[in-house]
Amino acid sequence: MKVVITLTLLLVSFISQSTEQAEQIFHQLAPSLYQIRLIDKASEEKSSIGSGFQITDDGLIATNYHVISGFAQHPTKYRLEYLDNNGNKGALELKSVDVINDLALVQRTVTEKMPYFKITEKEPLKGEEIYSLGNPHDLGMIVVPGTYNGLKIESFHDRIHFTGSINPGMSGGPVVNSLAQVVGINVATSGNQIGFLVPHDKLFTLFNHYLKNPPKNIDTQISEQLIGSQKKLISAMLSIPWQQKALGNAMIPIIDVPYIRCWGESNADKADAIALLAVANCALEENTYINGGFFTGSVDMEFKYMKSKKLSDLKFYHIYQQHILRAGPGNKAGKDDVTEYQCHHDLVKPDAGNMDDKAILCTRAYKKFPKLFDVLFIAASIDKGDQSLISHFTLSGVTQESALAFTQKFLESVSWK
Amino acid sequence: MEIIIEEINRGEKLLSRHRFLTDNVTIGRGYSNDIILADPHVCPEHLSLSFVDDHWLVTDQSSINGSFLANGKQNADQHRVRSGDTIRVGKSYIRLVLPDHPVEDTMPFSPFESIITLMRNPLVLGFNILLFAAVAGMMFYLNQPKEVNFNQFVVRGVSVTLMFSLWPILISLVSHFNKHEARIFTQLAISFAMFNLMWVSDVFESVVAFNMSSNWSVASLITLLPIALAFILIWLNCYIGFHMSARRRNIIAFSITALLFGGSYMLELSKKPEFTTRPGYDATIMTPTFKFSSSSSVDTFISDSSKLFTKVEKVAQEKD
Numbered sequence: 001m002k003v004v005i006t007l008t009l010l011l012v013s014f015i016s017q018s019t020e021q022a023e024q025i026f027h028q029l030a031p032s033l034y035q036i037r038l039i040d041k042a043s044e045e046k047s048s049i050g051s052g053f054q055i056t057d058d059g060l061i062a063t064n065y066h067v068i069s070g071f072a073q074h075p076t077k078y079r080l081e082y083l084d085n086n087g088n089k090g091a092l093e094l095k096s097v098d099v100i101n102d103l104a105l106v107q108r109t110v111t112e113k114m115p116y117f118k119i120t121e122k123e124p125l126k127g128e129e130i131y132s133l134g135n136p137h138d139l140g141m142i143v144v145p146g147t148y149n150g151l152k153i154e155s156f157h158d159r160i161h162f163t164g165s166i167n168p169g170m171s172g173g174p175v176v177n178s179l180a181q182v183v184g185i186n187v188a189t190s191g192n193q194i195g196f197l198v199p200h201d202k203l204f205t206l207f208n209h210y211l212k213n214p215p216k217n218i219d220t221q222i223s224e225q226l227i228g229s230q231k232k233l234i235s236a237m238l239s240i241p242w243q244q245k246a247l248g249n250a251m252i253p254i255i256d257v258p259y260i261r262c263w264g265e266s267n268a269d270k271a272d273a274i275a276l277l278a279v280a281n282c283a284l285e286e287n288t289y290i291n292g293g294f295f296t297g298s299v300d301m302e303f304k305y306m307k308s309k310k311l312s313d314l315k316f317y318h319i320y321q322q323h324i325l326r327a328g329p330g331n332k333a334g335k336d337d338v339t340e341y342q343c344h345h346d347l348v349k350p351d352a353g354n355m356d357d358k359a360i361l362c363t364r365a366y367k368k369f370p371k372l373f374d375v376l377f378i379a380a381s382i383d384k385g386d387q388s389l390i391s392h393f394t395l396s397g398v399t400q401e402s403a404l405a406f407t408q409k410f411l412e413s414v415s416w417k
Numbered sequence: 418m419e420i421i422i423e424e425i426n427r428g429e430k431l432l433s434r435h436r437f438l439t440d441n442v443t444i445g446r447g448y449s450n451d452i453i454l455a456d457p458h459v460c461p462e463h464l465s466l467s468f469v470d471d472h473w474l475v476t477d478q479s480s481i482n483g484s485f486l487a488n489g490k491q492n493a494d495q496h497r498v499r500s501g502d503t504i505r506v507g508k509s510y511i512r513l514v515l516p517d518h519p520v521e522d523t524m525p526f527s528p529f530e531s532i533i534t535l536m537r538n539p540l541v542l543g544f545n546i547l548l549f550a551a552v553a554g555m556m557f558y559l560n561q562p563k564e565v566n567f568n569q570f571v572v573r574g575v576s577v578t579l580m581f582s583l584w585p586i587l588i589s590l591v592s593h594f595n596k597h598e599a600r601i602f603t604q605l606a607i608s609f610a611m612f613n614l615m616w617v618s619d620v621f622e623s624v625v626a627f628n629m630s631s632n633w634s635v636a637s638l639i640t641l642l643p644i645a646l647a648f649i650l651i652w653l654n655c656y657i658g659f660h661m662s663a664r665r666r667n668i669i670a671f672s673i674t675a676l677l678f679g680g681s682y683m684l685e686l687s688k689k690p691e692f693t694t695r696p697g698y699d700a701t702i703m704t705p706t707f708k709f710s711s712s713s714s715v716d717t718f719i720s721d722s723s724k725l726f727t728k729v730e731k732v733a734q735e736k737d
Contacts, residue, residue: 274563313704314704316704317704318560319562320702321701324700324702325700326695327696328694329694334692335692338694340693341694341698341729342725342732343631343696343698343699343725344630344632344718344722345630345698345699346631346717347628347630347708347710347713348715348717349713349714350714356705356708358627358701359718361718362696362698362725363729364696364729378698380700380702382702382703382705383705384705404722404723407722408715408719411715412715
């Protein structure tokens, strides 16, 4: 009993200590914390809100790109505004962005030197207590204590796994260690105390870049970042050998990297199904946000094996054809962002392979970001009367070179056993 | 003297034809007349024709509603007949023709005549209808995601066949109402033969779409095939069902085809959104039996595809 009491006491003191620390941190840094508002010029009302924090004494503020994306994409429709802890408002100027890591730098005017957040120089330890700051749902600035749980492994772009509640409106707010140094930036949540942060080094890089070489045009900057990121991603996938895995009677490629995750499903349990169907689906479970209606940077692959049970070839192919009729884009994009798709189709057989395919490749170009495309590919085997394999992928925001290199490797790595 | 009197309807279709070898002909509702018209707007003694001084002369017998030339308002009383004149009495029309009236040239049998005769052969007709029903049943079987039993197959085949036979029956009815011979079996024979040709053209279209790459742009011309077949079908329907000049038949067949295909094309065009994120591609696949062309290599596919990028990039730069 004594032990229990001691433990409880210990716990209480620990919690009160951490609360105290949180309070102190909050108090100390409150003047450098802002609510960032996107104001619709026509209605003069805020259209979206987020949080931000000052990182220099002369008024440079860091936030998320997605908080200010409306302004970055439609600078004539919106203006940017900050709200500080005393309720003062002021205009903000967009300075630099990093769409891949969802960061942005905005500038307010200051009359005198102000306190600001320092960026940490070393990563926190796993299990270390860190504090997320922000303004959830426009309810006022709050502090949320939570735990650092290292980098998310299944992610191509580094994200810190934070155990603690991050809510809408806190996006762009800083996450600090007990020394009040920034270790990350609030960016996303999957609910139930699982939050994601952009690591501090991304902000550090963006900031240094900005100091040395401030971007002249935000669209050009985004374009360069997208091209750089897709090159890194596609060449990372193409540089490793693709493993072969059986799906029914066919062999399909598996790209064995942690950020491509696969799922499977089949109708083997349905005795009355007229054909056996097995599906494997592999995808990069993250993408890059450009604006509300435009995402890019996705990679999706789907393999569908079918084997007919007592069906005539004619009927089997008739059903099979239904499965390739309605392929759609893998990412969301609108009329202002992309062109319509144009497609090419042909019967294709790799020199070294044993599968004859009808192959279809469709592509659309990005309107604001030259040299970038979305690609959609379907290959349907046409050499067996009672079996079929559909191999399908979509890539978004890739260059022609990346798209074609990926297509070639993909086509060549599908075969019959 | 000799005169031929035709009763015609408002559309100039012949109702009856009488030939007289006298110098006097009377027309009216009364039974004493040479030509008795049942029209209630015609007087019992309405009109008489008499041969005077080398000419036929029209005399209106002071009728209540009068007699007029053609469709106009010109009174026909004391009119000197020229061959081919039409006179309106009451609501009826009569046409006066003299024996030396020129007739149109003899219409030669169309080269289709022998095909029509062959199709009309009961065996060929039966075969065509059966074939159509079988294909219709087959299409149903192919489109069902589940297995289909024989009963369903037959019911579907028969019902689609009955539905499609409405077209030739409709044409026969129209020609019947237009005082032409109905020739219903000939219409059925021709229509089902053409319907079957349309199935064939469908298969042909698929085979071409399946075997040819999108580099082969002539493939789109093949979509004209069903339009041509529809034109021939309507042309033959007109040929069998109605006596009309070749020019008129061409115009009618062309107009109906244009209406059918143009209409559905317009409808499709109006439904098409201004911008779509859906890719439009040809997804035709057929069983290995239908593969006639040889496959391209991956390199060819990649280099053909690379042209797409240039194309869409150009589109992206065009706008704003």
